[in-house]
Amino acid sequence: MKLRPPPITRHLWLGLGFVFTAVGLVGTVLPLLPGTGFLVLAAWCFSRSSPKFEAWLLNLPLAGQLIRDYRDGLGMPLRAKIVACLSILLAVSLSIGRIPVLVGQVTWVLIGLFGIWYIIWRVPLRRVP
Known part of the structure; x- marks a missing residue:
């Protein structure tokens, strides 16, 4: 039996x-x-708060x-990994000049590199026939 969290916690999720x-x-x-990553996070939040919205998503x-493939x-797929990594690279490249502080620029580059590393090494590659 799955315990339900307190109402305030459910509302937060x-x-x-x-x-x-x-x-x-x-x-x-x-x-x-990157839309899919946020939708995966949304599904995780809904799984802790609302089975109805989780099923909808x-x-x-x-x-x-x-989302179901990621959960399972x-x-x-390789194409999705390439598009995701190139999108991160493009987003970081286009926005780096708009950040006036060097520490912010370095932080933004490190976040982008972490995202690319995570996609390449931590997310499994799905073989598509």
Whole structure:
């Protein structure tokens, strides 16, 4: 039997789920914002707060299958990994000049490098026939 968290905690997870869903849906339209990662986070938040919204997210036509594959440990196809890494590289390259402080620029580059490292080494490669 799964214990339910206190109402305040459930509301917090629900709110975060909606925020991540909104950012993820915007990311499906904007080329420099990785939408799927935010939708995976949203599904995780909804799994702790609302089975109804979790099911809704997992049944979305475009993103639902990607989220289910990630949860099942199936990973990402090679093409998706390449697109994700190139998107991170492009986003960091285009925005680095807009950050006026060197520490901020270095931090932004390190975050981008961590994202690329994570996608390449930590996310399994899914073989697509």
